[in-house]
Amino acid sequence: MTQDDVKQLADDELCRLSRAAASYWSTSLLEKIDLSVVAGKDWNPIKYTEQAMHLAALMDMNICFGDRVVLVSEPAGAQSRTVEYQLNRRVEALRKAITLLAADSAQYI
Numbered sequence: 001m002t003q004d005d006v007k008q009l010a011d012d013e014l015c016r017l018s019r020a021a022a023s024y025w026s027t028s029l030l031e032k033i034d035l036s037v038v039a040g041k042d043w044n045p046i047k048y049t050e051q052a053m054h055l056a057a058l059m060d061m062n063i064c065f066g067d068r069v070v071l072v073s074e075p076a077g078a079q080s081r082t083v084e085y086q087l088n089r090r091v092e093a094l095r096k097a098i099t100l101l102a103a104d105s106a107q108y109i
Contacts, residue, residue: 003081006103011046018055018102019043024109025058045099052095055102063094072097079104 006014022043045052056063056072064071070093073080081101085093 001107003100003104006100006107009103011044014099014103015044015046017106018045018099020109021102021106022055022058024106045102046095049091049095052098056098059102059105061098061101063098065090070094070097072101074101074105 006017009017043051045055055061060075062071062073062075064073068086069082069084070090071080071082072094079101081097081104083093083097083100
């Protein structure tokens with residue numbers, strides 16, 4: 001799937017793919033335990049900032065904010081995602097960008 005195809009997926013499918021990426025990048029038993037604790041009852045990094053930030057840390061994402069745009073990227077710029085935001089929607093855009101990038105990566109796992 002292209003990045004545009006991934007962007008068109010429903011939120012539940014994006015969450016499923018991002019969970020697969022998180023599980024893949026959780027290499028130690030402690031990280032897998034942390035993933036369970038962070039996830040709580042349902043995994044939804046689009047909705048929960050704690051889960052999105054945990055996912056970004058697992059995948060070693062770089063996060064940059066520009067003028068009404070957030071950019072997240074994998075190390076060495078392998079893949080990246082940008083999401084535009086308006087005024088006070090910065091964190092919401094951050095969560096979406098992290099989830100999209102994780103879903104992009106999950107295709108190759």
